[in-house]
Amino acid sequence: MINKKIMVIAAHPDDEILGCGGTIKKFILKGYKVRTLIMTRGISSRYLKSTKTTSKLQSKLNTMSILANKAIGVKDVKYFDLPDNQFDKNSLLSLVKIIEKEINLFKPKKIFTHFYNDLNIDHQYTSKAVLTAARPQGQDSVDEVLFFEINSSTDYQINSDGLQFKPNFFVDISKTIKFKKKALDFYKSEMRKYPHSRSIKAILNRNISLGNSMGLESCEAFQIARIIDK
Ligand SMILES: [Zn+2]
Numbered sequence: 001m002i003n004k005k006i007m008v009i010a011a012h013p014d015d016e017i018l019g020c021g022g023t024i025k026k027f028i029l030k031g032y033k034v035r036t037l038i039m040t041r042g043i044s045s046r047y048l049k050s051t052k053t054t055s056k057l058q059s060k061l062n063t064m065s066i067l068a069n070k071a072i073g074v075k076d077v078k079y080f081d082l083p084d085n086q087f088d089k090n091s092l093l094s095l096v097k098i099i100e101k102e103i104n105l106f107k108p109k110k111i112f113t114h115f116y117n118d119l120n121i122d123h124q125y126t127s128k129a130v131l132t133a134a135r136p137q138g139q140d141s142v143d144e145v146l147f148f149e150i151n152s153s154t155d156y157q158i159n160s161d162g163l164q165f166k167p168n169f170f171v172d173i174s175k176t177i178k179f180k181k182k183a184l185d186f187y188k189s190e191m192r193k194y195p196h197s198r199s200i201k202a203i204l205n206r207n208i209s210l211g212n213s214m215g216l217e218s219c220e221a222f223q224i225a226r227i228i229d230k
Contacts, residue, residue, distance in 0.1 A: 003143075007108035008036040008074075009099060009130050011122035012084065013065040014187040018203055019148030020112045021072050021180035022173030023220045028073040029176070035076040035106050036069060037099070039126055040084045061189065068186035072179050078102070087125035095129035103133055108142055115147040115223060117163045119156040136228060145225040151206060152198035167221030170210065174217035177207060 006027055010016040016024075016036050024034055041058055062079070069077050080098060087095065103111075111134055116127035127147065134142040146169060149155070154165045173180065184191065184200045194201040204218075211218035 003109035099133040
Protein backbone atom coordinates (compact mmCIF):
# COMPACT_ATOMS: atom_id res chain seq x y z
CA MET A 1 0.00 0.00 0.00
CA ILE A 2 1.28 3.46 -0.87
CA ASN A 3 1.87 5.71 2.12
CA LYS A 4 0.03 8.96 1.40
CA LYS A 5 0.69 10.70 4.68
CA ILE A 6 2.35 14.08 5.10
CA MET A 7 3.44 15.79 8.28
CA VAL A 8 4.05 19.53 8.40
CA ILE A 9 6.20 20.60 11.35
CA ALA A 10 6.16 24.35 12.00
CA ALA A 11 7.53 26.42 14.86
CA HIS A 12 4.80 29.10 14.96
CA PRO A 13 1.20 29.38 13.84
CA ASP A 14 1.32 30.83 10.27
CA ASP A 15 4.65 29.22 9.28
CA GLU A 16 2.78 26.18 7.96
CA ILE A 17 0.82 28.37 5.53
CA LEU A 18 3.71 30.64 4.52
CA GLY A 19 6.00 27.69 3.92
CA CYS A 20 3.78 25.19 2.13
CA GLY A 21 0.10 26.23 2.18
CA GLY A 22 -0.39 25.90 -1.59
CA THR A 23 1.54 22.64 -1.78
CA ILE A 24 -0.40 21.06 1.07
CA LYS A 25 -3.75 21.97 -0.51
CA LYS A 26 -2.49 20.38 -3.75
CA PHE A 27 -1.54 17.15 -1.97
CA ILE A 28 -4.87 17.05 -0.14
CA LEU A 29 -6.65 17.28 -3.50
CA LYS A 30 -4.54 14.27 -4.56
CA GLY A 31 -5.87 12.27 -1.61
CA TYR A 32 -3.05 12.73 0.88
CA LYS A 33 -3.70 12.77 4.62
CA VAL A 34 -2.01 15.67 6.40
CA ARG A 35 -1.20 16.25 10.04
CA THR A 36 0.33 19.56 11.10
CA LEU A 37 2.35 20.10 14.26
CA ILE A 38 2.76 23.65 15.55
CA MET A 39 5.37 23.77 18.25
CA THR A 40 4.42 27.09 19.92
CA ARG A 41 1.23 29.03 20.46
CA GLY A 42 3.11 31.86 18.88
CA ILE A 43 2.26 34.93 20.89
CA SER A 44 4.02 34.98 24.24
CA SER A 45 7.31 36.73 23.48
CA ARG A 46 5.64 39.71 21.85
CA TYR A 47 3.08 40.38 24.57
CA LEU A 48 4.80 39.43 27.80
CA LYS A 49 3.66 42.57 29.66
CA SER A 50 -0.03 41.88 30.12
CA THR A 51 -1.19 38.35 30.74
CA LYS A 52 -4.85 39.31 30.29
CA THR A 53 -4.25 40.80 26.82
CA THR A 54 -1.99 37.90 26.01
CA SER A 55 -4.60 35.27 26.74
CA LYS A 56 -7.25 37.16 24.75
CA LEU A 57 -4.94 37.56 21.76
CA GLN A 58 -3.85 33.98 22.18
CA SER A 59 -7.32 32.56 21.99
CA LYS A 60 -8.04 34.69 18.89
CA LEU A 61 -4.85 33.44 17.24
CA ASN A 62 -5.79 29.84 18.05
CA THR A 63 -9.18 30.25 16.38
CA MET A 64 -7.62 31.95 13.36
CA SER A 65 -5.01 29.22 13.10
CA ILE A 66 -7.68 26.51 12.99
CA LEU A 67 -9.60 28.45 10.32
CA ALA A 68 -6.45 29.08 8.29
CA ASN A 69 -5.65 25.38 8.25
CA LYS A 70 -9.22 24.52 7.32
CA ALA A 71 -8.90 26.93 4.37
CA ILE A 72 -6.23 24.65 2.87
CA GLY A 73 -8.12 21.50 3.87
CA VAL A 74 -6.18 20.57 7.03
CA LYS A 75 -8.28 19.63 10.06
CA ASP A 76 -5.65 17.62 11.87
CA VAL A 77 -3.50 20.20 13.69
CA LYS A 78 -1.68 19.56 16.96
CA TYR A 79 -0.39 22.44 19.06
CA PHE A 80 2.45 22.25 21.55
CA ASP A 81 3.07 24.83 24.21
CA LEU A 82 6.76 25.54 23.81
CA PRO A 83 7.68 29.14 24.61
CA ASP A 84 7.94 31.39 21.54
CA ASN A 85 11.43 32.51 20.46
CA GLN A 86 13.09 30.58 23.26
CA PHE A 87 13.74 27.15 21.77
CA ASP A 88 17.43 27.61 22.50
CA LYS A 89 16.57 27.59 26.23
CA ASN A 90 15.26 24.02 25.97
CA SER A 91 17.51 21.16 25.11
CA LEU A 92 17.39 20.08 21.49
CA LEU A 93 16.87 16.56 22.78
CA SER A 94 13.54 17.43 24.42
CA LEU A 95 12.28 18.81 21.10
CA VAL A 96 13.57 15.73 19.26
CA LYS A 97 11.66 13.49 21.69
CA ILE A 98 8.35 15.30 21.11
CA ILE A 99 8.72 15.15 17.33
CA GLU A 100 9.98 11.57 17.33
CA LYS A 101 6.91 10.45 19.25
CA GLU A 102 4.61 12.22 16.78
CA ILE A 103 6.39 10.67 13.78
CA ASN A 104 6.05 7.21 15.31
CA LEU A 105 2.35 7.78 15.90
CA PHE A 106 1.47 9.14 12.45
CA LYS A 107 4.13 7.45 10.29
CA PRO A 108 4.34 10.05 7.51
CA LYS A 109 6.00 9.46 4.16
CA LYS A 110 6.92 13.11 3.72
CA ILE A 111 7.77 15.85 6.16
CA PHE A 112 7.77 19.55 5.38
CA THR A 113 9.63 21.71 7.88
CA HIS A 114 11.85 24.74 8.41
CA PHE A 115 15.25 25.42 6.88
CA TYR A 116 18.02 24.87 9.45
CA ASN A 117 19.71 28.23 8.82
CA ASP A 118 16.73 30.61 9.09
CA LEU A 119 17.32 33.76 11.10
CA ASN A 120 14.69 32.73 13.64
CA ILE A 121 16.05 30.51 16.40
CA ASP A 122 12.84 28.48 16.78
CA HIS A 123 12.95 27.66 13.06
CA GLN A 124 16.57 26.51 13.39
CA TYR A 125 15.83 24.27 16.36
CA THR A 126 12.70 22.81 14.78
CA SER A 127 14.60 21.95 11.61
CA LYS A 128 17.48 20.33 13.47
CA ALA A 129 15.12 18.39 15.73
CA VAL A 130 13.17 17.10 12.72
CA LEU A 131 16.37 15.93 11.00
CA THR A 132 17.27 13.91 14.08
CA ALA A 133 13.76 12.62 14.74
CA ALA A 134 13.30 11.61 11.09
CA ARG A 135 16.72 10.04 10.62
CA PRO A 136 16.70 7.08 8.23
CA GLN A 137 16.22 3.84 10.14
CA GLY A 138 15.07 1.33 7.58
CA GLN A 139 11.74 0.35 6.11
CA ASP A 140 9.45 2.28 8.46
CA SER A 141 11.26 5.60 8.49
CA VAL A 142 10.27 8.83 6.75
CA ASP A 143 11.15 8.82 3.03
CA GLU A 144 11.23 12.53 2.33
CA VAL A 145 12.26 15.58 4.33
CA LEU A 146 11.83 18.95 2.65
CA PHE A 147 12.72 22.40 3.95
CA PHE A 148 10.39 25.30 3.23
CA GLU A 149 11.19 29.00 3.29
CA ILE A 150 9.56 31.65 5.47
CA ASN A 151 9.35 35.26 4.36
CA SER A 152 11.11 37.55 6.87
CA SER A 153 13.23 34.72 8.30
CA THR A 154 14.79 32.60 5.55
CA ASP A 155 15.36 35.71 3.42
CA TYR A 156 16.69 37.73 6.39
CA GLN A 157 19.62 35.40 6.99
CA ILE A 158 22.98 36.74 5.86
CA ASN A 159 24.49 35.20 2.77
CA SER A 160 27.52 33.51 4.28
CA ASP A 161 29.36 30.19 4.33
CA GLY A 162 27.19 28.79 1.55
CA LEU A 163 24.51 28.02 4.14
CA GLN A 164 21.73 30.06 2.61
CA PHE A 165 18.51 28.44 1.35
CA LYS A 166 18.95 26.88 -2.08
CA PRO A 167 15.63 25.63 -3.42
CA ASN A 168 15.82 22.59 -5.67
CA PHE A 169 12.24 21.29 -5.58
CA PHE A 170 9.42 23.37 -6.98
CA VAL A 171 5.69 22.75 -6.66
CA ASP A 172 3.29 24.42 -9.08
CA ILE A 173 0.62 26.04 -6.91
CA SER A 174 -1.14 28.00 -9.67
CA LYS A 175 -4.43 26.26 -8.88
CA THR A 176 -4.13 26.38 -5.10
CA ILE A 177 -2.55 29.79 -4.41
CA LYS A 178 -6.06 31.19 -3.83
CA PHE A 179 -6.49 28.83 -0.87
CA LYS A 180 -3.13 29.96 0.50
CA LYS A 181 -4.26 33.59 0.23
CA LYS A 182 -7.49 32.75 2.07
CA ALA A 183 -5.50 31.04 4.82
CA LEU A 184 -3.13 34.01 5.11
CA ASP A 185 -6.13 36.32 5.47
CA PHE A 186 -7.06 34.43 8.66
CA TYR A 187 -3.56 35.10 9.96
CA LYS A 188 -3.89 38.85 9.31
CA SER A 189 -2.77 39.66 12.87
CA GLU A 190 0.60 38.02 12.15
CA MET A 191 1.09 39.84 8.84
CA ARG A 192 2.77 43.19 8.19
CA LYS A 193 2.08 46.03 5.79
CA TYR A 194 3.39 45.81 2.20
CA PRO A 195 6.27 46.04 1.21
CA HIS A 196 7.32 44.20 4.40
CA SER A 197 8.60 40.72 3.55
CA ARG A 198 5.89 39.25 5.76
CA SER A 199 2.97 41.00 4.05
CA ILE A 200 0.42 38.89 2.20
CA LYS A 201 1.29 40.66 -1.06
CA ALA A 202 5.03 40.06 -0.63
CA ILE A 203 4.48 36.38 0.19
CA LEU A 204 2.33 35.86 -2.89
CA ASN A 205 4.75 37.93 -5.01
CA ARG A 206 7.51 35.54 -3.97
CA ASN A 207 5.38 32.57 -5.07
CA ILE A 208 4.63 34.26 -8.40
CA SER A 209 8.29 35.14 -8.97
CA LEU A 210 9.40 31.56 -8.16
CA GLY A 211 6.69 30.26 -10.49
CA ASN A 212 7.76 32.56 -13.32
CA SER A 213 11.34 31.27 -13.00
CA MET A 214 9.90 27.81 -13.71
CA GLY A 215 7.66 29.05 -16.54
CA LEU A 216 4.60 28.77 -14.31
CA GLU A 217 2.09 31.13 -12.70
CA SER A 218 3.20 30.42 -9.14
CA CYS A 219 5.29 27.98 -7.14
CA GLU A 220 6.38 27.15 -3.66
CA ALA A 221 10.04 26.22 -3.41
CA PHE A 222 11.74 23.71 -1.16
CA GLN A 223 15.22 22.50 -0.46
CA ILE A 224 15.46 18.73 -0.38
CA ALA A 225 17.02 17.49 2.83
CA ARG A 226 16.56 13.84 1.90
CA ILE A 227 14.53 11.68 -0.46
CA ILE A 228 14.74 7.90 -0.22
CA ASP A 229 13.06 5.73 -2.83
CA LYS A 230 12.21 2.38 -1.25
ZN1 LIG B 1 8.01 31.22 12.56
